[in-house]
Amino acid sequence: MDEIGRAVAQVQESFADASIILVDNSPEVSNIPIFNNNQVKVIRSGANIGYGSGHNLAFAESQESDYHAVLNTDLTYGSQVLPALLKFMDARPDVGLVMPRVCYPDGSIQHLCRLLPHPLDVFGRGFMAGTRWVERRNDAYEFRDWDYASEKEFPFLSGCFMVLRRSVVAEVGGFDERFFMYGEDVDLSRRINRRHRTIFFPHVTVYHEYRSQSGGFRRKISKIINLSRYFNKWGWIKDRERDQVNTWTIDHVFKK
Incomplete structure (x- = not known):
């Protein structure tokens, strides 16, 4: 529970009057401080x-706010991060979602600015990881040949740290609850990107432990089920919107 206390303290250090909502999804009453x-x-x-x-339960409690931050508890960041992101949002009314630079605890970048996924990206990573073909696709999918050093728009920004305009959350209806875990952040990011800008903001950095890479067989099955729901919703091989958005994004990111 030290992690929860740290998460709360970081928000309070950023904004003394912040409204903080903790959602406890435990089947039994847990020992939240x-x-x-x-x-x-x-x-x-x-x-x-x-x-x-x-998170939709939390959205329902924040209807009077201008902004809503979705924050994992396994994050570490300084008190300047949230104010900088909100200042950016204040200056950019066209932006519905912003994500900061996210690093591992050792300082290496987490490649969380992504294209809209193709089934080959998702299932290749799950079942053919390490092959040259999958590595090439993954490099393109996660923009590993880009320096992650400038403000750019991406259709898929990670749900580990999202700052959202609250009116936009209401407009798009929050997270799609068909996704139990996995697929929910790309789906929300995609729906916001249809109507508003979704921006990577590299000028502040947060550190993320990214424990979701572990979890074994049950987690892998959950990932397959929920990402299959994503492709059932948006399209598997045929998804014209995905193809158009991804082509635009690649041109936008690497435009000189």
Whole structure:
């Protein structure tokens, strides 16, 4: 529970008057720390309802706010990060979603600016990882030949750290609750990108432990099921919008 306390403290250090919502998806009552102020509200769903569904409970509590940040608890960042992102959003009313530069604890970049996925990207990474063909596709999918050093627009930004314009969340309807875990962030990012800018902001950095890479067989099955739901929704091999958006994004990122 030290991680939850740290997560709350980081937000409070960024904004003394921030409204903080913790969603507890544990089937049984867990030992979430008691916070001695009115800033922190704990919502207990009573069941493991999934990542997106849990965050939708938090969205419902933040309707009076201008912005809503979706933050994993395994993040470390300085007090200047959130203010810088909100200042950027204030200056850019066309932006619905912004994500900062995200690094591993050792300082190496996490390649979380991505194209809209093709089934070959997803299932190649899952079942043919390490092959030259998959590595080439993955390099393009995650923009590993780009320096992650400038503001650019991407159709898929990671759900580990999202700052969202609250009116845009209401407009697109929040997370699609058909996705229990995996697929929910690309789906939300894609729906926002249809109507608003979705921007990578490299001028502040957060550090993310990225434990979701582990988890074994059950996690892999969950990933397959939920990403299959994503492709059932948007299209598998045939997805004209994906192809058009990805072509534009590649040109936009590497334009000199």
